[in-house]
Amino acid sequence: GTLLLGKSKENNSEMPSWSWMLGGKTIIIDAGHGGVDPGAVGINNTLEKDINLDIAKRLNLLLVQAGCNVVMLREEDRDFGHSSNLLQRKREDLAYRIQKAMDARADIYFSIHANSFPDQRQYGPQVFYHPSSQEGEVLAVCIQNSLNKLSSKKRAAKANQSYFILKNADMLAVTVEAGFLSNPEEEAKLTQEEYQMKVAMAIFEGLGDYFTKK
16 A cells, blocks of 8 residues: 555644654664564464564654654565575574664664564553663653553563664664564554554654653
8 A cells, every 4th residue: 555644634734843853863664574584474364574564664754754864674575684594594684684773873773573472362562672771761661652552451661682683783772563463453453554554653752752851
């Protein structure tokens, strides 16, 4: 579908009053997985790599409108490894993403993912930050609060040491898990353009909240 922000009046009006604070910021949007790596596969076979990219594209639109310098790590279905060995290829892919972020001297690194869990009842978006990053925690909490408005499940932002990106990105970085593809209702929502836009808007507003607090 098209990536228009919708025809509703609110979407076509001016950007939020705080959006000037984002002007000139360099922001990396990393749509997780891609190419040979589908990421999680939903209960009805939705591929995480596709959902990640759809949300990333919508977030990109919002940030560009606010005057950010956005670096989209991928704008199509691809990965950045070249080995035939899949584990090695995944390592190369992640190393490339980190290097690209370093080269861009980004202010903020957004890693966009979707979750999966054996228990199909689990649902709700969640934001992760590296335990050693105080600013990461503040940003993650702002985005989490914003995302919680979309879900009856109110999750808390969480520290996580195991995400490669959070561990290795030498900058303000958060990982947004947009929801659970293992939950049939949430999987269905995540495939809808309107809901993807709401997720992107929530991340955008959380970022605005973070800069307002600063």
